[in-house]
Amino acid sequence: MSQIDIATIKEKLGYSNDIIFKEFQIDYGGNSRKVNLFYADGLVNTDSVQDFILETLMVEFPKLNTNQHPFLDLLTAGEIEEVTSTDTMYYNLFSGHVILIWDSNKILSIAMNGIKDRAVSEAMTETVSRGPKESFTESIRTNTALVRRKIKNPDLWLENMRIGKMTQTSVSIMYIKGIVSDKILEEVRNRLSRIDIDGILESGYIEELIQDSAYSPFPTMYNSERPDVIAAELLEGKVAILVDGTPHVLVVPALFISFMHSAEDYYQRADISSLIRILRFVGIFIALLGPSLYIAITTFHQEMLPTQLLIGLAAQREGIPFPAFIEALIMEITFEILREAGVRMPRTMGQAISIVGTLVIGQAAVDAGIVSAAMVIVVSITAISSFVVPAMNMSISIRMIRFALMGLAASFGLYGIILGIFALVLHLCSLRTFGVPYMSPFGPFIAEDTKDTLFRLPHWAMRKRLRLISQNNITRGNNKPPGPKR
Amino acid sequence: MMKYIWLFAAAAVIILIEVPSLRKRKLRKDLWVFFCLLGLGIVLVIMRFLNLHIPNPVNGLDYMLRPLAEAIFQNLSGR
Amino acid sequence: MLEKGKISHRQLTVLTLLYTIGTSILIVPSIMAVFSKQDGWIACLIGTAANLLTILIYSALAGRYPTLTLAEFSEKILGKWLGKVISLFFLSFIFLLSSFLLRVVGNFMTTHIMPNTPIEITIILFMAVVVYAVRLGIETTARAAEIFLPFVIALFLFLTFFLLPQIRIDRAEPVFENGIKPILLGAFYYFNLQEQVILMMLVPYTNRPEKARSALLAGTLLGSVVIIVSVLLSTLVLGTEFTQRNMYASYTLAKQISVGNFLQRVEAMLAIIWLITIFFKTVVCMYAVTLGTAQTLRLKDPRTLTLPFALLLVFLSLLVYDNIVSFVAFTPKVFSLYATIFMVIIPVGLLGIDALRSSFKQNQSSS
Structure with missing residues (x-):
């Protein structure tokens, strides 16, 4: 030298x-x-x-x-x-x-690293009532350690790379050798190595740079700040991408259905989790279609309502100066503003905003004759329902699509809604996430893999890993239904 | 007038969607067929707008097949 | 190969099932009641048997050219030019059929669901989604079909279940009142409303073509069961007279459902079933037309054709008949004959010529 x-x-x-x-x-x-x-x-x-x-x-x-x-x-x-x-x-x-x-x-x-890291704290966005409370921190080393602590196996492999010409952010790919599909792993490596950008400050950068379809409203990469979720995904043969400086760890491939699952589903008893999941799907249905169905039925298909309800609604809507669509739009946008304000605002102001919010979108608007009480009910139920989606990014997609469906409902009634759903399902079916069809195991239908989708079978009944994700080591366990030995 | 504007807007959108990629891939024949069919469609729609008589293919079929169809019907209807 | 996607034989079954239910669930009960009176369901049974039989012919034909569609192997069998003529003739049939499907959607929607919307708009809207599906390819469409299938089945079972209390068996009596002839007439018309031959355009894209035959048979059989049940229910609940007079008899049928005071006006469910199935039927037809045309004209990308074809189809669907009366006069009587040409005569002819040619070749090589 x-x-x-x-x-x-x-x-x-x-x-x-x-x-x-x-x-x-x-x-x-x-x-x-x-x-x-x-x-x-x-x-x-x-x-x-x-x-x-x-x-x-x-x-x-x-x-x-x-x-x-x-x-x-x-x-x-x-x-x-x-x-x-x-x-x-x-x-x-x-x-x-x-x-x-x-x-x-x-x-x-x-x-001689000695940076002051934030301590491992409770998960803020993905809360559970039963299950581990810890969440990832900003330090990639702490994060890998948190996962290692859950999977104590030499087959848990880590690959490191530096991305970002200026920031030189350290990004790690984590997977379980022998379970992970080599094709998916290779795809992840390729896409990561193709990134050419000056800086990576959060895993969202990576997500936008390597996701499958740039113009889809749906997320094709899952993210979580819970080590137990990441460990569970790794055990299914997925690949985790950890980015230094953020507690949000990416997981690929992410199926549509996995955005509907919460970590707690696996910790509660199977029957409870299954019922809760069904409840969640009802919530998603309302979140997606609630206002559009209301608009379509009150504008075009009044005959579908029972007479008494129809009379009640008509009486309420008397004196409302707007068509149902505008009424719904006003309420929905007001609510979105309130929600956004609630997230951005200093914590201490929350109380004030919620009081103003309830008064404005609740009582006062109805009393002033700007919106009907029925619309307030519909919008509130929709708003609450949209929170049952466990994954924030999926919940946002549903919110966006809700507005499109409302427009269709206002112009073409139920016919518009149905055609909108056709287009939506077709779009979902056309998506792929790192080579795996997004809508599997429903489209393509794989009976074996539906055990952990709309409902969850007990752990002893889930013997195989998802077929499209892991081809190598497909047996998870071989349990008999539990019970005293006979 | 509006309907003409809609028609040409639709045609323009169709061309914008298809033509750039076809030209990039140099698919000459596809491009030809595309423009022929699109032109045919536009001409037919304009003829309809102008209330010109357009022969209906169904009438032709009806003319050719009606005798046989009636024969079958008469024989099988049991009346 | 123009289409790179592959569908599994299970997906082919699902597509066939939805395709078979297609238009039929809405219009067949009325047609059957007109021509075969209360024996409509027997006519459907016979028609289904005929359908299954033709599928055997189609698969025998497809078995000889497992990687080619009808548009391709007709050229192999009849030579380049005659083959192209037959292909284009066949494609014109699918094209006309697609425009009929579109028109039926438009008519039903404007009469029953959206009376104030112009028929042009309903048709264009439907066409737009169909084009989207066709452009996404057969693989995506098949997956979407798998997702919609449970809803179709669940809604159908729901409707059937709540109609059971209103059944009166004596409405189907007397059986064979007018002899076998009207039943055969109904069967002939029913058979020709199915157009299973178009599904042949999909067979080469199944991942195991040798299983395509059982997939087609199973799909047709299950779909026919749904149709036969709806024909039976129309007869048993509404009676022959009433069914005859209602062009969309099953929709009227669903209106009869009333459980207590809360479960009423569920006919929208039937409209949804029907819209889902006719959607997939239209997608399959349009897919077949674009793919077949691209293959016949040796184009590189069938997707190019979708939008111009969509424009032509919307136009044609508004042209094909002036009013519902001419539709009723044309569809069963004349259309069935027209369809027979493509469903029976052309496939059987192709199969016969191909068999003759191959045996001729064998003789030549052996002598």
Whole structure:
């Protein structure tokens, strides 16, 4: 290695004052050697630097008979490597390594990470009443450890890559060797390696860059901040993509049906989970079609209502200045605004907004004769129903499509809604997620795989992994229905 | 007038959807067939707008097959 | 191969099932009542048997050219030019049939569901979704069919179940009142409303063509069961007279459902079943037309044809008949004869010529 000029490095770093430089001479093998040491303040643990590097070099080294030991063995730090390229040196520097330049010709990089991470805390978005409470953090190392702790098996493999020309974000692919399908894995690797972007700040960047269909409202990649969910998905043969700096871990391939499942479905008894899932599908049906059915029936198909209900509705709608569609649109948009405000607002203001919200979209609007009470009921039920979708990104898709269906209902009644659903189902069936049909196991129908879809069979009955995802090691377990031994 | 605007808007959208990819793939014959069929469609629709008489293929079929159809019907209807 | 997608034989069964229910569930009960009176269901049984028989012929034909569609092997059998003529003739039949399907959708929607919407708009809207499906390809369509199938079955069973209390068996009596002839007439008309021959265009795209025959048979049989049940129910609940007078008898039938005071006006369910099935029938027909035309004219991408064909189909569907009276006069009597040409004469002819040719070739090579 040629001479390394510390001045060039300083200039390259722009004399940024968070990079601490230290230069000293030590006696080694009879000669006096120059040591340059620098690190990014805040990223490394300064106590360790003091204890393990400076102490060793300045105090212990002169005492030793250094001829007997290679230099590297004498440093009392775990992860030391010799670096040959300056790019790696800078990358390591900003990953919390201490860089040591020995005698101006040898670069050593010593891991001394000491960044203050957020502690592992409770999951904020995917809450369960029974099940582990922990969630991922921003540090990729903590996240991999959380998964490793659940799957203690050498077959749990990790592949690391750096994405983002400027940010050099570390992205890991995690899978279980022997279960994962090689085709899917290869596809993930290919798509990740094709990414060309300056920065990755969240897994959402990765998702948008590698998902299957750019123009679909539906998510084709699943994400979760729960280690238990990721572990369960890995056991099914899926591939997890962990991105440094975000607690949201991506999972592929993601089937449509998996967005309808919550982690808790697997922790509660099978019969309860199955009933809850059916309830959830009813909720999704309402969230998707509630306002459009109301619009279609009150505008075009009044004859479908029982007479008394029809009279009641007509009496309510008397004096309302808008057609049902506009009425619904006003209410829906008001609600979306309230929801958005509720998410963005400082936490302490929540109370105020919810009071104003209930008063505005509830009582006052009806009293003022702007909307009918029935419409308030429909919109509120729809709004609540849209929260039963466990996955946030799927819930957003359903909200968007709801507006399209409302438009169809307002112009073409039930006929429009049905044709809209045809188009929707066709679109869903045309999607693929990393080579796997999005709507499987329903389209294409695979009877074996429907055990964990609309309902969930007990764990002892789910003996096989999903056929389209994992072809290699398909048996999950071989249990008999439990009970006392006979 | 509106219906003409709609017709030409629809035709323009159809051309915009199909033609660029066909030209890129250099599918000459497909392009020809596409324009012939589209032209035929537009001409027929305009003829309908103008209330011109357009022969109905069903009438032709009816003319050719009616005698035999009636014969079958008479023989089998049991009247 | 122009179509890269593959469907499984199970998907072919599902498509065949929906295809068979297609238009028939709505219009067959009335036609059967007109021509075969209370014996309509027997006529349907005979028609179904004939249908299954023709499928055997079609599969024998397909078995000789397992990778080719009808539009392709007709050229192999009859030579390039005569084959092309027969293919185009056949395609014109599917084209006309598709326009009829569209018109039936438009008519039903404007008379029963959306009386204030112009028929042009309903047809264009339906066509738009059909075009979308055809452009997505047969694989996607087959998957969508699998997703819709449970809904069709569930709604049908629901309607059937709630009609059971209103059945009066004596409405189907006397059996064979007018002898066998009217039943044969009904059977002939029923048979020709099924057009199973068009499904032949899909057979080469099944992943195991040797199973296609059983798939077609199973799909047709199950679909026919649904039709026969609806014909029977129309007769047993509405009576022959009433069924005759209602062009959409099963829709009227669903209106009869009334359980307590809350379960009423469920005829929309029948409309949904029918719309789903006729949708898939139209998609299959339009798919067959575009694919067949592309194959006959040696085009590279059948998708190109979908939009111009859609325009022509919408136009044709508005042209084919002026009013419902001419439709009723034409459909069973004349259309059945027209369909016979394509459902029986052409396939049997192709099979016969091909058999003769191959035996001739064998003789030549052996002598």
